[in-house]
Amino acid sequence: MNGHDIYLADDWILLRDLEPAAIWRLTAAADTQVEWQEIVPGIDSLALKYDPLVLDLEAARMLAVQLYDRADTVTPQLAKPITLSICYDLQFGPDQALVATHLGIEIADLPDWHMAQDYHVAMLGFLPGFAYLQSAAEIVDIPRLDAPRACIAAGSVGLLGQQCGLYPVEGPGGWPVIGRIAASLFDTGKTPPALLSPGQKVSFRAISRAEFNALDAP
Amino acid sequence: MSFTVITAGLQASIQGAPYRTMRGSAIPACGAADPLSLALANRLLGKPSGALAIEITATACAFRTDMSMHIALTGAAQRLYINDRSVSPHASHAVHGGDTIIISAPDTGVRSYLALSHDIDVPRPFENGSTCFSGGFGGLDGRALENGDVLSLRTGQFSVPDNVTPPGLRPVFTGGFLLRYVEGAEHGYLDADSAAWLSSQQWRASPRMNRMGIALDGPVLSLADKKNLPSGAVFPGTIQCPPSGQPFLLGVDGQTSGGYPCIAQIIRADRHLIGQIRPGDTLKLVRKRPLQAQQIYRQKMDFWRQYLPDFRLD
Numbered sequence: 243m244n245g246h247d248i249y250l251a252d253d254w255i256l257l258r259d260l261e262p263a264a265i266w267r268l269t270a271a272a273d274t275q276v277e278w279q280e281i282v283p284g285i286d287s288l289a290l291k292y293d294p295l296v297l298d299l300e301a302a303r304m305l306a307v308q309l310y311d312r313a314d315t316v317t318p319q320l321a322k323p324i325t326l327s328i329c330y331d332l333q334f335g336p337d338q339a340l341v342a343t344h345l346g347i348e349i350a351d352l353p354d355w356h357m358a359q360d361y362h363v364a365m366l367g368f369l370p371g372f373a374y375l376q377s378a379a380e381i382v383d384i385p386r387l388d389a390p391r392a393c394i395a396a397g398s399v400g401l402l403g404q405q406c407g408l409y410p411v412e413g414p415g416g417w418p419v420i421g422r423i424a425a426s427l428f429d430t431g432k433t434p435p436a437l438l439s440p441g442q443k444v445s446f447r448a449i450s451r452a453e454f455n456a457l458d459a460p
Numbered sequence: 461m462s463f464t465v466i467t468a469g470l471q472a473s474i475q476g477a478p479y480r481t482m483r484g485s486a487i488p489a490c491g492a493a494d495p496l497s498l499a500l501a502n503r504l505l506g507k508p509s510g511a512l513a514i515e516i517t518a519t520a521c522a523f524r525t526d527m528s529m530h531i532a533l534t535g536a537a538q539r540l541y542i543n544d545r546s547v548s549p550h551a552s553h554a555v556h557g558g559d560t561i562i563i564s565a566p567d568t569g570v571r572s573y574l575a576l577s578h579d580i581d582v583p584r585p586f587e588n589g590s591t592c593f594s595g596g597f598g599g600l601d602g603r604a605l606e607n608g609d610v611l612s613l614r615t616g617q618f619s620v621p622d623n624v625t626p627p628g629l630r631p632v633f634t635g636g637f638l639l640r641y642v643e644g645a646e647h648g649y650l651d652a653d654s655a656a657w658l659s660s661q662q663w664r665a666s667p668r669m670n671r672m673g674i675a676l677d678g679p680v681l682s683l684a685d686k687k688n689l690p691s692g693a694v695f696p697g698t699i700q701c702p703p704s705g706q707p708f709l710l711g712v713d714g715q716t717s718g719g720y721p722c723i724a725q726i727i728r729a730d731r732h733l734i735g736q737i738r739p740g741d742t743l744k745l746v747r748k749r750p751l752q753a754q755q756i757y758r759q760k761m762d763f764w765r766q767y768l769p770d771f772r773l774d
Contacts, residue, residue, distance in 0.1 A: 252728055252753030252754050253753075253754075254693075256645050256692070256693065258692075279480060280480070280483045280484070280693075282483045282693035282717075284691055284692030284693055285690035287690070287692040287693070294728065294757050294758065299750050299754055366484065366716075367486050367716050367717025368691075368715050369486060369594050370485065370486050370592065370595035371485060411594070413594065430595075430597045435485055435487070
Protein backbone atom coordinates (compact mmCIF):
# COMPACT_ATOMS: atom_id res chain seq x y z
CA MET A 243 0.00 0.00 0.00
CA ASN A 244 1.30 3.41 -0.88
CA GLY A 245 0.34 6.89 0.20
CA HIS A 246 1.01 6.37 3.90
CA ASP A 247 3.63 8.61 5.47
CA ILE A 248 5.83 6.23 7.47
CA TYR A 249 9.25 6.87 9.04
CA LEU A 250 11.43 3.87 9.93
CA ALA A 251 14.16 3.97 12.55
CA ASP A 252 15.96 0.75 13.44
CA ASP A 253 13.49 -0.22 16.18
CA TRP A 254 10.57 2.16 15.92
CA ILE A 255 8.15 3.35 13.31
CA LEU A 256 6.38 6.67 13.06
CA LEU A 257 3.04 6.95 11.25
CA ARG A 258 2.78 10.62 10.34
CA ASP A 259 0.40 13.29 9.16
CA LEU A 260 -2.65 11.82 10.86
CA GLU A 261 -5.97 13.33 11.92
CA PRO A 262 -6.91 12.79 15.59
CA ALA A 263 -9.63 10.24 14.81
CA ALA A 264 -7.17 8.26 12.68
CA ILE A 265 -4.67 8.20 15.57
CA TRP A 266 -7.34 6.82 17.92
CA ARG A 267 -8.31 4.09 15.45
CA LEU A 268 -4.68 3.18 14.68
CA THR A 269 -3.90 3.09 18.42
CA ALA A 270 -6.82 0.72 19.04
CA ALA A 271 -5.69 -1.46 16.14
CA ALA A 272 -2.05 -1.46 17.35
CA ASP A 273 -3.24 -2.53 20.82
CA THR A 274 -4.34 -5.83 19.24
CA GLN A 275 -0.84 -6.56 17.86
CA VAL A 276 1.45 -7.99 20.54
CA GLU A 277 4.63 -7.10 18.67
CA TRP A 278 4.63 -3.42 19.69
CA GLN A 279 6.62 -2.69 22.85
CA GLU A 280 5.53 0.92 22.98
CA ILE A 281 2.52 2.65 21.41
CA VAL A 282 2.90 6.42 21.69
CA PRO A 283 0.33 8.81 20.19
CA GLY A 284 1.53 12.30 19.22
CA ILE A 285 -0.44 15.37 18.16
CA ASP A 286 -0.53 14.22 14.50
CA SER A 287 1.43 10.97 14.62
CA LEU A 288 1.66 7.53 16.20
CA ALA A 289 4.95 5.87 17.19
CA LEU A 290 5.34 2.09 17.50
CA LYS A 291 8.47 0.57 19.05
CA TYR A 292 9.50 -3.05 18.63
CA ASP A 293 12.38 -5.42 19.29
CA PRO A 294 14.37 -6.27 16.12
CA LEU A 295 15.06 -9.70 17.65
CA VAL A 296 11.32 -10.33 17.16
CA LEU A 297 10.53 -8.37 13.99
CA ASP A 298 12.89 -7.47 11.18
CA LEU A 299 12.56 -4.16 9.39
CA GLU A 300 10.35 -5.36 6.55
CA ALA A 301 8.08 -7.39 8.87
CA ALA A 302 7.64 -4.35 11.09
CA ARG A 303 6.85 -2.15 8.11
CA MET A 304 4.32 -4.66 6.79
CA LEU A 305 2.66 -4.90 10.20
CA ALA A 306 2.39 -1.11 10.32
CA VAL A 307 0.93 -0.94 6.82
CA GLN A 308 -1.67 -3.56 7.78
CA LEU A 309 -2.68 -1.30 10.65
CA TYR A 310 -4.15 1.24 8.27
CA ASP A 311 -6.54 -1.40 6.90
CA ARG A 312 -7.32 -2.80 10.31
CA ALA A 313 -7.92 0.70 11.68
CA ASP A 314 -10.88 1.12 9.31
CA THR A 315 -12.63 -1.81 10.96
CA VAL A 316 -12.07 -1.02 14.64
CA THR A 317 -14.10 1.22 16.91
CA PRO A 318 -11.77 2.77 19.45
CA GLN A 319 -13.00 2.45 23.02
CA LEU A 320 -12.31 6.02 24.10
CA ALA A 321 -12.45 6.77 27.82
CA LYS A 322 -15.77 8.35 28.79
CA PRO A 323 -15.96 12.15 28.98
CA ILE A 324 -14.75 13.65 32.22
CA THR A 325 -15.49 16.91 34.03
CA LEU A 326 -12.59 18.30 36.05
CA SER A 327 -13.22 20.62 38.98
CA ILE A 328 -11.00 23.66 38.60
CA CYS A 329 -10.31 26.58 40.93
CA TYR A 330 -9.57 29.84 39.10
CA ASP A 331 -8.34 31.60 42.26
CA LEU A 332 -5.65 34.10 41.19
CA GLN A 333 -3.13 32.42 43.49
CA PHE A 334 -3.66 29.21 41.52
CA GLY A 335 -3.69 31.01 38.17
CA PRO A 336 -0.97 33.67 38.35
CA ASP A 337 -0.90 34.22 34.57
CA GLN A 338 -4.61 34.94 34.04
CA ALA A 339 -3.94 38.60 33.17
CA LEU A 340 -1.34 37.65 30.55
CA VAL A 341 -3.61 35.01 29.00
CA ALA A 342 -6.68 37.29 29.01
CA THR A 343 -4.67 40.00 27.23
CA HIS A 344 -3.61 37.59 24.48
CA LEU A 345 -7.19 36.38 24.08
CA GLY A 346 -8.50 39.97 24.08
CA ILE A 347 -10.97 39.37 26.91
CA GLU A 348 -11.42 40.67 30.45
CA ILE A 349 -9.68 38.69 33.16
CA ALA A 350 -13.05 38.22 34.92
CA ASP A 351 -14.38 36.49 31.79
CA LEU A 352 -11.49 34.03 31.52
CA PRO A 353 -13.09 31.21 33.61
CA ASP A 354 -16.29 31.27 31.49
CA TRP A 355 -14.23 31.42 28.30
CA HIS A 356 -12.15 28.43 29.43
CA MET A 357 -15.18 26.38 30.55
CA ALA A 358 -16.87 27.01 27.19
CA GLN A 359 -14.05 25.33 25.24
CA ASP A 360 -14.64 21.91 23.70
CA TYR A 361 -11.51 19.94 24.70
CA HIS A 362 -10.25 16.46 23.98
CA VAL A 363 -7.02 14.80 25.15
CA ALA A 364 -4.62 14.84 22.20
CA MET A 365 -1.73 13.01 23.85
CA LEU A 366 0.25 12.47 27.03
CA GLY A 367 3.84 13.66 27.09
CA PHE A 368 6.47 15.88 28.72
CA LEU A 369 5.99 14.45 32.26
CA PRO A 370 4.38 11.22 33.50
CA GLY A 371 0.62 11.75 33.14
CA PHE A 372 0.91 15.26 31.64
CA ALA A 373 -2.08 15.72 29.31
CA TYR A 374 -2.16 17.90 26.21
CA LEU A 375 -5.76 18.99 25.63
CA GLN A 376 -6.74 20.33 22.23
CA SER A 377 -9.62 22.79 21.78
CA ALA A 378 -11.96 22.34 18.84
CA ALA A 379 -11.94 26.14 18.32
CA GLU A 380 -9.25 28.13 16.52
CA ILE A 381 -7.43 30.09 19.24
CA VAL A 382 -4.54 32.54 18.96
CA ASP A 383 -1.13 31.26 20.05
CA ILE A 384 -0.11 32.24 23.55
CA PRO A 385 3.67 32.14 24.02
CA ARG A 386 5.41 30.29 26.82
CA LEU A 387 6.66 32.36 29.74
CA ASP A 388 9.95 34.17 29.02
CA ALA A 389 11.51 32.37 31.98
CA PRO A 390 10.04 29.03 33.02
CA ARG A 391 8.91 28.82 36.66
CA ALA A 392 11.16 26.68 38.86
CA CYS A 393 8.15 25.12 40.51
CA ILE A 394 4.58 24.69 39.32
CA ALA A 395 2.11 22.93 41.60
CA ALA A 396 0.61 19.56 40.69
CA GLY A 397 -2.80 20.07 39.07
CA SER A 398 -1.84 23.39 37.46
CA VAL A 399 -3.65 24.19 34.22
CA GLY A 400 -1.58 25.92 31.54
CA LEU A 401 -2.75 27.51 28.31
CA LEU A 402 -0.80 27.99 25.06
CA GLY A 403 -3.81 28.91 22.95
CA GLN A 404 -5.36 25.93 21.23
CA GLN A 405 -3.55 23.66 23.68
CA CYS A 406 -4.31 23.36 27.35
CA GLY A 407 -1.78 21.44 29.47
CA LEU A 408 -2.43 19.73 32.80
CA TYR A 409 0.56 19.33 35.16
CA PRO A 410 0.42 15.97 36.98
CA VAL A 411 3.30 16.54 39.39
CA GLU A 412 5.07 19.49 40.93
CA GLY A 413 8.01 20.65 38.84
CA PRO A 414 9.40 23.34 36.56
CA GLY A 415 7.21 24.59 33.74
CA GLY A 416 6.89 27.31 31.14
CA TRP A 417 3.18 27.33 30.32
CA PRO A 418 1.14 30.35 31.48
CA VAL A 419 -0.99 29.00 34.34
CA ILE A 420 -4.68 29.94 34.72
CA GLY A 421 -5.97 27.65 37.47
CA ARG A 422 -5.62 24.37 39.33
CA ILE A 423 -7.62 21.16 39.26
CA ALA A 424 -8.29 19.08 42.35
CA ALA A 425 -8.11 15.66 40.70
CA SER A 426 -4.90 13.63 40.75
CA LEU A 427 -3.72 13.15 37.15
CA PHE A 428 -1.21 10.41 37.85
CA ASP A 429 -1.24 7.56 40.35
CA THR A 430 1.29 4.73 40.20
CA GLY A 431 -1.20 2.52 42.06
CA LYS A 432 -3.74 2.65 39.21
CA THR A 433 -3.94 0.89 35.86
CA PRO A 434 -3.46 2.85 33.71
CA PRO A 435 -1.61 5.31 35.95
CA ALA A 436 -2.76 8.39 34.03
CA LEU A 437 -6.27 9.73 34.74
CA LEU A 438 -6.76 10.87 31.13
CA SER A 439 -6.19 9.11 27.82
CA PRO A 440 -6.04 10.24 24.17
CA GLY A 441 -9.40 10.94 22.56
CA GLN A 442 -11.19 11.51 25.86
CA LYS A 443 -13.45 14.59 26.03
CA VAL A 444 -12.65 16.94 28.91
CA SER A 445 -14.71 19.78 30.36
CA PHE A 446 -14.08 22.06 33.32
CA ARG A 447 -16.35 23.11 36.19
CA ALA A 448 -15.37 26.05 38.39
CA ILE A 449 -15.15 25.56 42.13
CA SER A 450 -14.33 28.02 44.92
CA ARG A 451 -11.14 28.02 46.92
CA ALA A 452 -13.06 26.56 49.88
CA GLU A 453 -14.45 23.73 47.75
CA PHE A 454 -10.98 23.11 46.32
CA ASN A 455 -9.47 22.93 49.80
CA ALA A 456 -12.13 20.46 50.89
CA LEU A 457 -11.43 18.22 47.87
CA ASP A 458 -7.69 18.54 48.26
CA ALA A 459 -7.71 17.53 51.95
CA PRO A 460 -6.24 14.09 52.51
CA MET B 461 19.03 -5.50 57.59
CA SER B 462 20.13 -2.16 56.30
CA PHE B 463 22.62 -0.38 54.13
CA THR B 464 23.51 3.21 55.00
CA VAL B 465 24.52 5.93 52.56
CA ILE B 466 27.45 7.79 54.10
CA THR B 467 28.36 9.85 51.03
CA ALA B 468 25.93 9.88 48.10
CA GLY B 469 28.03 12.04 45.77
CA LEU B 470 26.67 13.92 42.76
CA GLN B 471 23.69 11.71 42.00
CA ALA B 472 23.29 8.18 43.27
CA SER B 473 19.96 6.42 42.73
CA ILE B 474 18.36 3.01 42.75
CA GLN B 475 18.07 1.77 39.18
CA GLY B 476 17.29 -1.50 37.46
CA ALA B 477 15.39 -2.35 34.28
CA PRO B 478 13.68 0.46 32.36
CA TYR B 479 9.93 1.03 32.52
CA ARG B 480 8.56 -0.70 29.43
CA THR B 481 5.21 -0.28 27.64
CA MET B 482 4.54 2.93 29.63
CA ARG B 483 5.56 5.69 27.19
CA GLY B 484 1.95 6.21 26.13
CA SER B 485 1.35 7.43 29.70
CA ALA B 486 4.42 9.68 29.27
CA ILE B 487 6.57 7.61 31.64
CA PRO B 488 10.21 7.78 30.51
CA ALA B 489 12.39 4.67 30.33
CA CYS B 490 14.43 5.43 33.47
CA GLY B 491 16.46 2.45 34.74
CA ALA B 492 20.23 2.13 34.49
CA ALA B 493 21.81 4.71 32.17
CA ASP B 494 24.32 1.98 31.25
CA PRO B 495 22.27 -1.25 31.30
CA LEU B 496 25.25 -3.37 30.20
CA SER B 497 27.31 -2.40 33.26
CA LEU B 498 24.26 -3.01 35.47
CA ALA B 499 23.81 -6.50 33.99
CA LEU B 500 27.51 -7.29 34.51
CA ALA B 501 27.30 -6.24 38.18
CA ASN B 502 24.22 -8.38 38.74
CA ARG B 503 25.82 -11.33 36.91
CA LEU B 504 28.67 -11.37 39.44
CA LEU B 505 26.09 -12.10 42.14
CA GLY B 506 23.95 -14.46 40.08
CA LYS B 507 21.06 -11.99 39.90
CA PRO B 508 18.83 -11.13 36.91
CA SER B 509 20.33 -8.56 34.51
CA GLY B 510 17.78 -5.92 35.45
CA ALA B 511 17.80 -6.37 39.25
CA LEU B 512 17.85 -3.13 41.25
CA ALA B 513 21.30 -1.80 42.14
CA ILE B 514 22.81 1.52 43.15
CA GLU B 515 23.80 3.75 40.23
CA ILE B 516 26.64 6.12 41.15
CA THR B 517 27.47 9.24 39.14
CA ALA B 518 30.96 10.66 38.53
CA THR B 519 31.98 11.32 42.13
CA ALA B 520 33.15 9.24 45.11
CA CYS B 521 30.60 7.45 47.29
CA ALA B 522 30.65 5.64 50.60
CA PHE B 523 28.25 3.16 52.21
CA ARG B 524 28.11 1.07 55.39
CA THR B 525 26.52 -2.33 55.74
CA ASP B 526 25.13 -3.71 59.00
CA MET B 527 25.15 -7.31 57.79
CA SER B 528 27.15 -9.89 55.92
CA MET B 529 26.56 -10.20 52.20
CA HIS B 530 28.30 -9.98 48.82
CA ILE B 531 28.79 -6.90 46.67
CA ALA B 532 30.08 -6.23 43.16
CA LEU B 533 31.05 -3.02 41.36
CA THR B 534 31.11 -2.41 37.60
CA GLY B 535 31.02 0.58 35.27
CA ALA B 536 33.27 3.62 35.25
CA ALA B 537 34.87 3.48 38.72
CA GLN B 538 38.20 1.64 38.90
CA ARG B 539 38.94 1.85 42.64
CA LEU B 540 36.90 0.17 45.37
CA TYR B 541 37.77 -0.19 49.05
CA ILE B 542 36.25 -2.34 51.79
CA ASN B 543 37.35 -0.51 54.93
CA ASP B 544 41.04 0.20 54.13
CA ARG B 545 41.49 -2.73 51.79
CA SER B 546 41.64 -2.10 48.06
CA VAL B 547 39.63 -4.67 46.09
CA SER B 548 38.88 -5.07 42.39
CA PRO B 549 35.88 -3.97 40.40
CA HIS B 550 34.31 -6.68 38.24
CA ALA B 551 34.55 -9.18 41.09
CA SER B 552 32.26 -10.26 43.90
CA HIS B 553 33.42 -9.57 47.45
CA ALA B 554 32.16 -10.61 50.87
CA VAL B 555 31.40 -7.79 53.30
CA HIS B 556 30.41 -8.01 56.96
CA GLY B 557 28.40 -6.00 59.45
CA GLY B 558 30.10 -2.67 60.16
CA ASP B 559 32.16 -2.67 56.96
CA THR B 560 32.52 0.56 55.01
CA ILE B 561 32.47 0.43 51.21
CA ILE B 562 34.17 3.30 49.41
CA ILE B 563 34.10 3.89 45.67
CA SER B 564 36.50 6.44 44.20
CA ALA B 565 35.59 8.84 41.44
CA PRO B 566 36.27 7.45 37.95
CA ASP B 567 38.87 8.98 35.65
CA THR B 568 36.86 8.20 32.53
CA GLY B 569 33.22 7.28 32.04
CA VAL B 570 30.52 8.51 34.40
CA ARG B 571 28.39 5.81 35.99
CA SER B 572 29.14 2.84 38.20
CA TYR B 573 26.86 0.12 39.52
CA LEU B 574 27.06 -1.31 43.01
CA ALA B 575 25.08 -4.56 43.16
CA LEU B 576 24.17 -6.16 46.47
CA SER B 577 23.48 -9.86 46.98
CA HIS B 578 20.42 -9.01 49.09
CA ASP B 579 17.48 -7.31 47.37
CA ILE B 580 16.94 -3.59 47.86
CA ASP B 581 13.50 -3.39 49.47
CA VAL B 582 11.59 -0.49 47.88
CA PRO B 583 8.06 -0.15 46.50
CA ARG B 584 7.82 -1.50 42.97
CA PRO B 585 5.49 0.61 40.87
CA PHE B 586 4.58 -1.21 37.65
CA GLU B 587 6.51 -4.22 39.05
CA ASN B 588 9.73 -2.35 38.50
CA GLY B 589 11.22 0.01 41.11
CA SER B 590 13.73 2.05 39.10
CA THR B 591 13.87 5.68 40.21
CA CYS B 592 11.79 8.02 38.02
CA PHE B 593 12.91 11.54 38.93
CA SER B 594 10.38 13.40 36.78
CA GLY B 595 7.46 11.39 38.16
CA GLY B 596 8.73 11.28 41.73
CA PHE B 597 8.28 7.52 42.06
CA GLY B 598 10.41 4.39 42.21
CA GLY B 599 13.63 3.92 44.16
CA LEU B 600 13.72 5.85 47.40
CA ASP B 601 10.69 8.20 47.17
CA GLY B 602 11.50 8.92 43.52
CA ARG B 603 14.62 10.86 44.39
CA ALA B 604 18.41 10.62 44.46
CA LEU B 605 20.04 9.07 47.51
CA GLU B 606 21.18 11.50 50.21
CA ASN B 607 23.79 11.24 52.92
CA GLY B 608 22.31 9.38 55.87
CA ASP B 609 19.67 7.47 53.86
CA VAL B 610 19.17 3.93 55.07
CA LEU B 611 18.12 1.30 52.50
CA SER B 612 16.34 -1.74 53.82
CA LEU B 613 17.38 -5.04 52.34
CA ARG B 614 15.76 -8.43 52.30
CA THR B 615 17.12 -11.83 51.52
CA GLY B 616 16.74 -12.58 47.86
CA GLN B 617 17.81 -15.12 45.30
CA PHE B 618 21.47 -14.91 44.55
CA SER B 619 24.53 -17.08 44.03
CA VAL B 620 28.15 -16.37 43.36
CA PRO B 621 28.78 -18.63 40.37
CA ASP B 622 32.03 -17.00 39.31
CA ASN B 623 33.56 -14.12 41.08
CA VAL B 624 35.15 -12.14 38.26
CA THR B 625 34.00 -10.79 34.92
CA PRO B 626 36.23 -12.32 32.22
CA PRO B 627 38.75 -9.58 31.31
CA GLY B 628 37.65 -9.45 27.68
CA LEU B 629 34.08 -8.65 28.71
CA ARG B 630 34.86 -5.57 30.82
CA PRO B 631 33.78 -2.41 28.99
CA VAL B 632 36.51 0.23 28.83
CA PHE B 633 35.68 3.92 28.69
CA THR B 634 38.30 6.05 27.00
CA GLY B 635 36.70 9.46 26.68
CA GLY B 636 35.94 8.84 23.02
CA PHE B 637 32.75 7.27 21.73
CA LEU B 638 31.69 5.95 18.37
CA LEU B 639 27.91 6.10 18.16
CA ARG B 640 26.05 4.75 15.16
CA TYR B 641 22.82 6.42 14.08
CA VAL B 642 20.04 6.20 11.56
CA GLU B 643 18.57 9.35 10.05
CA GLY B 644 15.83 10.89 12.17
CA ALA B 645 12.27 11.54 11.06
CA GLU B 646 13.14 15.20 10.33
CA HIS B 647 16.70 14.68 9.09
CA GLY B 648 15.54 16.32 5.88
CA TYR B 649 14.99 19.61 7.73
CA LEU B 650 18.77 20.10 7.95
CA ASP B 651 20.43 22.08 5.19
CA ALA B 652 22.94 20.12 3.07
CA ASP B 653 26.05 21.27 4.98
CA SER B 654 24.54 20.50 8.35
CA ALA B 655 23.41 17.04 7.25
CA ALA B 656 26.99 16.27 6.18
CA TRP B 657 28.51 17.71 9.38
CA LEU B 658 26.52 15.30 11.53
CA SER B 659 28.79 12.45 10.45
CA SER B 660 31.88 14.28 9.16
CA GLN B 661 32.61 16.52 12.16
CA GLN B 662 33.81 15.58 15.61
CA TRP B 663 31.30 16.32 18.35
CA ARG B 664 32.01 16.96 22.00
CA ALA B 665 29.74 16.39 24.98
CA SER B 666 28.95 19.70 26.67
CA PRO B 667 28.76 20.14 30.45
CA ARG B 668 24.98 20.54 30.03
CA MET B 669 24.06 16.91 30.66
CA ASN B 670 22.23 14.62 33.02
CA ARG B 671 20.24 11.40 32.76
CA MET B 672 17.71 13.24 30.55
CA GLY B 673 20.19 14.08 27.85
CA ILE B 674 23.39 15.69 26.62
CA ALA B 675 23.85 18.91 24.65
CA LEU B 676 26.47 18.38 21.91
CA ASP B 677 29.12 20.98 21.08
CA GLY B 678 30.25 21.23 17.48
CA PRO B 679 29.33 23.20 14.39
CA VAL B 680 26.05 25.12 14.68
CA LEU B 681 23.53 23.25 12.58
CA SER B 682 21.02 25.10 10.49
CA LEU B 683 17.55 24.00 9.71
CA ALA B 684 16.41 24.71 6.18
CA ASP B 685 12.86 24.18 7.37
CA LYS B 686 12.13 26.09 10.58
CA LYS B 687 8.43 25.45 10.91
CA ASN B 688 7.13 24.42 14.32
CA LEU B 689 6.40 20.76 14.70
CA PRO B 690 3.42 19.27 16.51
CA SER B 691 4.70 17.30 19.51
CA GLY B 692 5.36 13.64 18.86
CA ALA B 693 7.19 10.65 20.31
CA VAL B 694 10.92 10.67 20.95
CA PHE B 695 13.03 7.89 22.50
CA PRO B 696 16.35 7.50 24.30
CA GLY B 697 19.01 8.04 21.65
CA THR B 698 16.97 10.54 19.65
CA ILE B 699 19.00 13.61 18.64
CA GLN B 700 16.85 16.71 18.37
CA CYS B 701 17.88 20.03 16.84
CA PRO B 702 16.34 23.07 18.56
CA PRO B 703 16.39 26.47 16.80
CA SER B 704 19.74 27.31 18.47
CA GLY B 705 21.35 24.71 16.18
CA GLN B 706 22.98 22.87 19.10
CA PRO B 707 21.85 19.24 18.91
CA PHE B 708 20.59 17.49 22.03
CA LEU B 709 20.94 13.73 22.58
CA LEU B 710 18.24 12.17 24.77
CA GLY B 711 19.16 9.74 27.55
CA VAL B 712 17.15 7.18 29.52
CA ASP B 713 15.27 9.85 31.49
CA GLY B 714 14.47 11.86 28.35
CA GLN B 715 10.84 12.88 28.11
CA THR B 716 8.56 10.82 25.90
CA SER B 717 7.57 13.58 23.48
CA GLY B 718 9.26 16.51 21.81
CA GLY B 719 8.56 19.31 19.39
CA TYR B 720 12.00 19.88 17.87
CA PRO B 721 13.11 18.25 14.63
CA CYS B 722 14.51 14.74 15.23
CA ILE B 723 17.61 14.71 13.05
CA ALA B 724 19.10 11.36 14.11
CA GLN B 725 18.43 8.28 16.20
CA ILE B 726 21.32 6.46 17.89
CA ILE B 727 20.82 2.79 17.07
CA ARG B 728 19.46 0.39 19.67
CA ALA B 729 22.77 -1.49 19.85
CA ASP B 730 24.70 1.63 20.96
CA ARG B 731 22.27 3.43 23.32
CA HIS B 732 23.77 1.80 26.41
CA LEU B 733 26.94 3.83 25.81
CA ILE B 734 25.16 7.18 26.27
CA GLY B 735 25.16 6.77 30.06
CA GLN B 736 28.98 6.79 30.16
CA ILE B 737 29.57 9.99 28.19
CA ARG B 738 31.11 12.72 30.33
CA PRO B 739 31.57 16.44 29.62
CA GLY B 740 34.37 17.00 27.09
CA ASP B 741 34.27 13.46 25.69
CA THR B 742 34.53 13.25 21.91
CA LEU B 743 31.75 11.68 19.89
CA LYS B 744 32.01 10.33 16.37
CA LEU B 745 28.62 9.77 14.77
CA VAL B 746 28.49 7.11 12.06
CA ARG B 747 25.47 6.78 9.82
CA LYS B 748 23.90 3.37 9.24
CA ARG B 749 20.81 2.24 7.40
CA PRO B 750 18.04 0.82 9.60
CA LEU B 751 18.60 -2.67 8.18
CA GLN B 752 22.33 -2.53 9.04
CA ALA B 753 21.49 -1.18 12.49
CA GLN B 754 19.26 -4.18 13.14
CA GLN B 755 22.03 -6.59 12.10
CA ILE B 756 24.48 -4.84 14.44
CA TYR B 757 21.97 -5.10 17.29
CA ARG B 758 21.38 -8.81 16.69
CA GLN B 759 25.11 -9.51 16.59
CA LYS B 760 25.66 -7.60 19.82
CA MET B 761 22.82 -9.44 21.55
CA ASP B 762 24.13 -12.82 20.31
CA PHE B 763 27.51 -11.97 21.77
CA TRP B 764 26.34 -10.74 25.18
CA ARG B 765 23.68 -13.37 25.71
CA GLN B 766 26.36 -16.06 25.83
CA TYR B 767 27.47 -14.53 29.13
CA LEU B 768 24.24 -12.73 30.14
CA PRO B 769 21.41 -15.04 29.02
CA ASP B 770 18.59 -12.67 30.09
CA PHE B 771 20.28 -9.47 28.89
CA ARG B 772 18.11 -6.89 27.16
CA LEU B 773 18.80 -3.64 25.40
CA ASP B 774 16.09 -1.09 24.73
